[in-house]
Amino acid sequence: MTSEVIIDVQQKEISIALLEDKNLVEYQNEKREMSFSVGNIYLGKVHKLMPGLNACFVNVGSERDAFLHYLDLGTHYCSYEKYLKQVQSDRRKLFPISKATRLPDLPKEGSVQNTLKPGQEILVQVVKEPISTKGPRLTCELSFAGRYMVLMPFQDKVSVSTKIKKGEERARLKQLVQSIKPKNFGVIVRTSAEGKRVAELDAELKQLLKRWDEAIENAQKATTSPQLIHEETGRAVALLRDLFDPTYDGIYINDKEVFKQIKNYVEIIAPDKIDIVKLYTGSVPIFDNFNVTKQLKSSFGKTVNYKRGAYLIIQHTEAMHVVDVNSGNRTRAENGQEANALEVNLGAADELARQLRLRDMGGIIVVDFIDMNLAEDRQLLYERMCKNMQKDRARHNILPLSKFGLMQITRQRVRPAMDVNVEEVCPTCLGTGKIKSSILFTDQLENKIDQLVNKIGIKQFTLHVHPYVAAYINQGMISMKRRWQIKYGLGVRIIPSQKLAFLQYEFYDKKGHFIDMREEVESKN
Structure with a gap:
């Protein structure tokens, strides 16, 4: 399988497409002035306490106040609060975290009104972007994600990804990271660290520590709140950080500045693969050249066609996403209605798995498949869906078909579902229906x-x-x-x-x- 990343940088927005065997499987589009990205850290100000919800609303500068639940304060909130006061007490000299005192854990059964007060400054990190009428979702358990590990201040534990199955490798990574991490920091070792040398891990750890130092220095110098003190890496680099695979055939960018950023990043994490980062200089738009535009037009919208006349109808509501599977005008299989229903449903499972990644659909997804009478066919469809979703990086859960032929899927949602409007308003009449000759x-x-x-x-x-x-x-x-x-x-x-x-x-x-x-x-x- 060939994999390519295409990055289209425009004056006001940046779009990123991931192609597998020339087929579009992931797409991200962001306005370049967007500021509320997952991973950003703010020096926020508590605005309003909500004892009934055991939560509060925090002003981080967004149009709507961000939501922070008591449990999202984290077990190390008391240590963070004391350290922030120590840092802000001396604007000239930074108090080192290695000398900070770790206080007892915050009790899980506590209440927000006994912990926070309106007007209090607090360090928070965005874990979910604003969606619909809801503001950002926050946590006080700060983390700095790299390709091989996640750095977590005020924790002293080293955890290894459960996807690394070999006991010897897990023990090696845990012992290795334990020996290089500084005091008052915890580390989560990611799956991509499997087989990596100490030099590679140490280099990334130093990068993550540098990001923490810069963030806390910004908090020290901040004279007002709310204020952004750490901005997550650019969308292009952030996507590559999670997706990057040494087997990529190419990463194509049409902007010199972003090209340099990504080339520098790849040079750090995989110096032997620096040649796959290429600057696109063609006169034809980059998405047109790699057939991304046509796939976007055919893959988004309410109706999505797939094999031989069958199609999906995808609708988004406030509470969930609803998908209806239709056989369309396809001819029936020779083996009868049951075989025809199974074939249409299996094709729908393939296309739906791609659509979930492509649109980044999250929350609850309910799929109405064509009714099937045989239990073994329903089981086969469930197994096919589970297999297709193995490539999906987002956390998800799939339930077998219900008695009504419905499949329920939950998928991690951290940002609004991607929606590309494929309908075109006439640029000449602007929708009035009358144009010049x-x-x-x-x-x-x-x-x-x-x-x-x-x-x-x-x-x-x-x-x-x-x-x-x-x-x-x-x-x-x-x-x-x-x-x-x-x-x-x-x-x-x-x-x-x-x-x-x-x-x-x-x-x-x-x-x-x-x-x-x-x-x-x-x-x-």
Whole structure:
């Protein structure tokens, strides 16, 4: 199996696609100005206590206050509270954590009103992003995740991933990490650390300790709260940290800055694989080049087609995700209805497992499969679903089919489900249903080019249009594109883009910055 990571960096957002055998299996899209990412650490301020919930709301700067339950304070909250006071008492010299006193554990049966008070400053970490009407979910048990281990201040225990089965290897890793970790720190050894040498583990441990030092220094210098004191690594690097596999065939990035970040990261964790990180410099959009755009258009939306006419209907509600399996207009199998239902359901299990990863659907998922009479067929479907979900990194639980033919799945949810709108509003009429004559579209484009070159003074730019329109502009011995270049200069470039609707266009300057020509025209009217 070949695996490739495609990273599309735009001015306002960054998109990351994971391909397995050229098939899109994971997709992440984030606005570049987003600040409330899982892993971020804040110096927050307790806003309101909720004794009935045994929880409180904390101001971390988000639109809605973040939620912190008493049990999420963690057993080492008292040690954190005392250490924060020691750090903030001297703004010039940092009190080392190695000299900090570990206080008794916080009792599990305690109450929030006896532990916190409104206006109190507190160190918190985001464990779940804002979803729908809910604010971020917080914890006071801080952690710093690396590829091989997770560093946890004020804990003194070394734990090894249960996925490492060999007893000798577990004992080796535990003894090794115990010998290199500093006082007042705990470590969770991740599955990817299996077989790694002490030098590799020690190098990452020093990186994680450096991140802790920087965070606590920021807390020491903070004069007001709430304030961000530690920002999780960029989305591209964070995704690679969890997903990176030395067997990757390539990691392609279309931005020089992000390319350097990822190359530096891969050089640290797998220096022999530095060559798989490649800068994409093609003129065609990177997602179009790797067939990601077309797969996004066909994989998202309410209806998802798969084998021979069968399809899934996926709907999202506040409480859960609901999936309906339909056989569509496919012909029945020769062996009868039962065989046909089994074949459709098995195909649905394959596609659904991909959809859960692709959309990052979390919480409760209820699937209505086609009814099957035979118990062995229902068991086969359950086993197929479990096998397909083995590749999923998110924690999940799958229940066998109920009497009504429903399968219930729970999947870890830390951010809103990914939703890509595949329906296109007409860019010309903006949904009104009336447009100018299509034959005049190229004249409209030429007017825009004339404004850019002769009125605004932008001589070099690219015009992105639908591939059909690009083919029309480029056709002929003396094409329309060539006539434009003769008239307005060789800085005029035409790029086909699969993400655009038929009569939609976008202008970009030579640095790749978007030029809003519609806004330019409207401001003149």
